[in-house]
Amino acid sequence: MSLTITDELTGQKIVIAGGGIGGASGALALSLRGADVTLYERAPEFKEVGAGLQIGPHGVKMLEKWGLKDKVFEAGYLPERMQFRDAITTEPILTMDFGEEFQQHYGGRYLVIHRSDLLSILVEAAKEAGAELVNGVQVLGADTKDDGVTVRLEHRADGRAEQVEADLMLAFDGIHSVFRKELVQDEPVPSAYVAYRGTSDLPSDPEMKDLKDVVGYIGPRCHFIQYPLRHGQLLNQVAVFQSPRYLEALTNGTEVPEDWGNNDEFRQAYGHTHEFLQGRLHHMWLDTWWQMADREPLMDWVVSDRVIVMGDAAHPPLQYLASGAVMAMEDAECLALYASQAASDGELVWGDVLREVSGERAPRCARIQTTGRFWGELWHVDGLSRLIRNETFRQAGRASWFPYVDWLWDYDAERREYLQDPAKGELPAELKEWEYNLHKIARLRDGKDEEQITV
């Protein structure tokens, strides 16, 4: 690996709170522009929960720009296609080929990679680029001054407090961010869906050994994803379903059970799907499950002239567009790019850069969050809606599905397209009337609305 380091941000001292994929990307992208970066991660080591992660071509292009192409291609897997199938019949309803035409159109490959592998590569690269990555230290807060920011730290091992001075602080501190609270007092919004995951050895699995694609079985109130990982040695599987107990509590306004989505619910959740899916469920881990949640879009990420929230702290999405990690990488690259451009022009004013970054990134991430909610509901429809949905997918396959994905995968922060037209952050006009079902349920529950609740 040979990283190319430039000097636009030389002399700028930047602190990053949080050592997930977003924070590590920030450390790398800024170090590559010569900044003096220190990243603090409260956990004793850098690690990611979960298994596989999908990186669209816009993300792969960034990894390439950061000099990591060979590393991630070697660690990950390049699926030939993404295929949606009906979970009841297993009929393929949309096949998205990742071959020549795709690569020419989007200028990059489609990659799947183990979360921990991607994080390791980013962490190593950031270190190689000169960033200091520190474990076991929590960022508690930051006090903005005229000429910089004082970041307050706590060493987790001994509780020792410390303060460091910096020009800028990036809060990549995740969905439970402490810095987001300075902008908005909101809570995560559970989606009523829960994910089970599992990995197994791909070549030894007779049913799956020839899998070369990302395959998503989508069906009423559930879906199931499969793809190879680690250059085809590992099979990644994710089973996501709607929790009846969560939904009931939400609808009736009663207390939500702590263990919603538990193993009992998991065992019931796929009874209406094809037996192939049901057969695959015994490969899942039963001891852990993930309650899927996002937050409402946040349209201003700038905490102060020296502090900004990014990644999941700013825009935790539902997982349906497989864009959480790439959004955080985009945030990192966008900030590094705009700052280095301003510095090259001799006009590096951090407050201005942060506002520009927020102006570009917030509408885009809002669009991804909102579309993710829509996409999830589209996957999980039942009855006549499901048949219509299947036909829409088939039609998109027969014509071209590019128009549906261009907004997501054909993106480069350098174009500043959301700054020029923030309305691009809204759902397309055809979906303006769409209302997130969980919003609707809450409205119906809280109001006197007599409209029937159907999810």
Next chain:
Amino acid sequence: MSLTITDELTGQKIVIAGGGIGGASGALALSLRGADVTLYERAPEFKEVGAGLQIGPHGVKMLEKWGLKDKVFEAGYLPERMQFRDAITTEPILTMDFGEEFQQHYGGRYLVIHRSDLLSILVEAAKEAGAELVNGVQVLGADTKDDGVTVRLEHRADGRAEQVEADLMLAFDGIHSVFRKELVQDEPVPSAYVAYRGTSDLPSDPEMKDLKDVVGYIGPRCHFIQYPLRHGQLLNQVAVFQSPRYLEALTNGTEVPEDWGNNDEFRQAYGHTHEFLQGRLHHMWLDTWWQMADREPLMDWVVSDRVIVMGDAAHPPLQYLASGAVMAMEDAECLALYASQAASDGELVWGDVLREVSGERAPRCARIQTTGRFWGELWHVDGLSRLIRNETFRQAGRASWFPYVDWLWDYDAERREYLQDPAKGELPAELKEWEYNLHKIARLRDGKDEEQITV
């Protein structure tokens, strides 16, 4: 008008019961092959209830074959396009152009015509071709013998009974057919939808004077159709909506009110639609409304070797595919064609002809009936389903909608395609799982099924 009369069926005495569009078409098609046809209609004159009627290119080709092209084009209207719009937003979601490409593809124009105008033209043509059309006489029954059929009549004016001998009897006696009862003891199936109609002077209507299309506004639980009639001098409007009281009675198993779909329901039914639609509703007739009903498909129409049910007696459809009249015309032409072909080959055995006709026609008409139910449900979906439906329509418009309509409009009984492959009478595989909502409601009401009822 110059009719071409051939002689394949010369000497065959054929009685037709019922003088609607189907019966008149039968009288014409058979007379044109030289048969000796007598048609009995119990009403004192030939008339049709309702207003406009749509004739697809397959129907127009038949009218052309029967020598009526000039007459029907002069009496009717040739719309430039059919356009579906969303009833809530009025956004056009699918425009089907009836221009050059359409005409080349289907070999005919698309025609709309007043029902009574079409009936008059058919009646006049049948008479000119030599058929005897008798009013005020009801066909009570028919007794099949080895060498023919004795048809029992009653003169409505004085109750006088009469018997006539014939080689064949066609029962075009409508949705309440007495002959259908000999095949199946079923009842009409109300769809929970009701239609209001209205005609007005098109040129004097400032909102509508430029209308050149068939326009259908489709929305949740209702739709609204507009098109010009009588070479553009008349505006035909149809408002169709779901009756909440019918549905409630059906769901709860309580008594259905006689006046379901009444004016009170009509005034409530369009509150959620665009104000343009609401404004048009005062043009509708309030004193009459039509409760929309069909029957379950009937797969054998042959009452005996000398008697067959046809038209609405065999296959009353819902109106959504605008195919009721054309199906009856197809029945008539199919019988006349197969009989004259058999006669030409010196093999006219009526029982064989009837079975061949039923074998070709029953699967096709079943497909139209079933697809009509599906089509109606597709028009009336709400919420997320509506947004997906709109996108499916848009996609079909961007690509080509021909593949969706070929089975309906590209038909010629001469090809005997349903005889060769009766499975063509089933819904396409993609819709196999679809279940008519009224079936589902009845099943849920009668059973102990706990599945939620949503219509």
